[in-house]
Amino acid sequence: MAASDSEGGSEQSFLSHLIELRERLLKAVAAVLIVLVALIPIANRLYGWLAMPLIKHLPQGGTMIATEIASPFLTPIKLAFFVALIIAMPFVLYQLWAFVAPGLYRHEKRVALPILLSAMVLFYVGCAFAYFLVLPAVFAFLTGVAPAGVAVMPDIGHYLDFVLVLFLAFGLCFELPVVLIILVTLGVVTPEQLRKSRAYAIVGAFVVAAVLTPPDVLSQMMLAIPMIALYELGIFAARFLARPPEAGATDSTPPTA
Numbered sequence: 506m507a508a509s510d511s512e513g514g515s516e517q518s519f520l521s522h523l524i525e526l527r528e529r530l531l532k533a534v535a536a537v538l539i540v541l542v543a544l545i546p547i548a549n550r551l552y553g554w555l556a557m558p559l560i561k562h563l564p565q566g567g568t569m570i571a572t573e574i575a576s577p578f579l580t581p582i583k584l585a586f587f588v589a590l591i592i593a594m595p596f597v598l599y600q601l602w603a604f605v606a607p608g609l610y611r612h613e614k615r616v617a618l619p620i621l622l623s624a625m626v627l628f629y630v631g632c633a634f635a636y637f638l639v640l641p642a643v644f645a646f647l648t649g650v651a652p653a654g655v656a657v658m659p660d661i662g663h664y665l666d667f668v669l670v671l672f673l674a675f676g677l678c679f680e681l682p683v684v685l686i687i688l689v690t691l692g693v694v695t696p697e698q699l700r701k702s703r704a705y706a707i708v709g710a711f712v713v714a715a716v717l718t719p720p721d722v723l724s725q726m727m728l729a730i731p732m733i734a735l736y737e738l739g740i741f742a743a744r745f746l747a748r749p750p751e752a753g754a755t756d757s758t759p760p761t762a
Contacts, residue, residue, distance in 0.1 A: 529600040536596045540589035548581035558640035562648045624683045631679030632672045643724045674717040685739030696744040
């Protein structure tokens with residue numbers, strides 16, 4: 506009888522977790538949709554703002570074009586969706602945190618919450634770095650090397666895809682300190698090992714930059730150098746903030762079911 510009650514309680518707990526997960530997912534989706542609806546009326550203005558780094562470097566009389574019939578409508582809406590996702594991301598991550606946090610020990614919460622917040626901030630910083638510094642430099646180079654007699658008229662859809670890839674690349678690469686802190690916290694590596702691997706990290710930064718950025722030296726340097734600096738920042742932060750788990754160490758406050 507006791508075993509039956511235990512199985513029934515476990516099933517009830519599992520169903521309650523599923524219901525809570527569904528509710529939090531619905532809240533996250535609703536937040537993104539609300540922001541998207543608010544952004545749709547200014548979607549064209551958002552695209553104009555995004556295209557400024559390119560438009561400033563187009564030749565005299567140069568314009569962007571739409572090679573597909575629905576592009577003038579769908580491309581700004583696509584941009585509005587990604588902007589809505591970025592704006593709503595703090596609320597989405599809060600819903601994720603609120604679902605996961607009750608199952609964490611106290612020391613895990615102390616580590617996980619700063620890492621989550623730092624990851625979000627670093628991703629935004631990476632996107633801002635790409636927009637304000639990298640895109641103007643890239644487009645100045647690309648429009649400047651166009652052969653004589655070639656009119657530079659980028660397609661609006663291809664431009665959006667190109668910029669989103671750069672945003673994602675820089676946003677993820679700026680997460681490097683967070684990744685290093687997590688690895689040290691889990692005991693996978695130590696700060697001393699990271700320092701000894703500095704030369705390999707520098708080579709890896711230039712390889713990643715060569716793969717993710719356009720084929721010009723300037724944009725590759727503008728990604729590789731920040732990655733090297735972030736690697737050093739990650740070593741410094743891991744040394745003072747992260748602590749590898751000690752054998753047999755437990756928290757006196759267990760996670761709630």
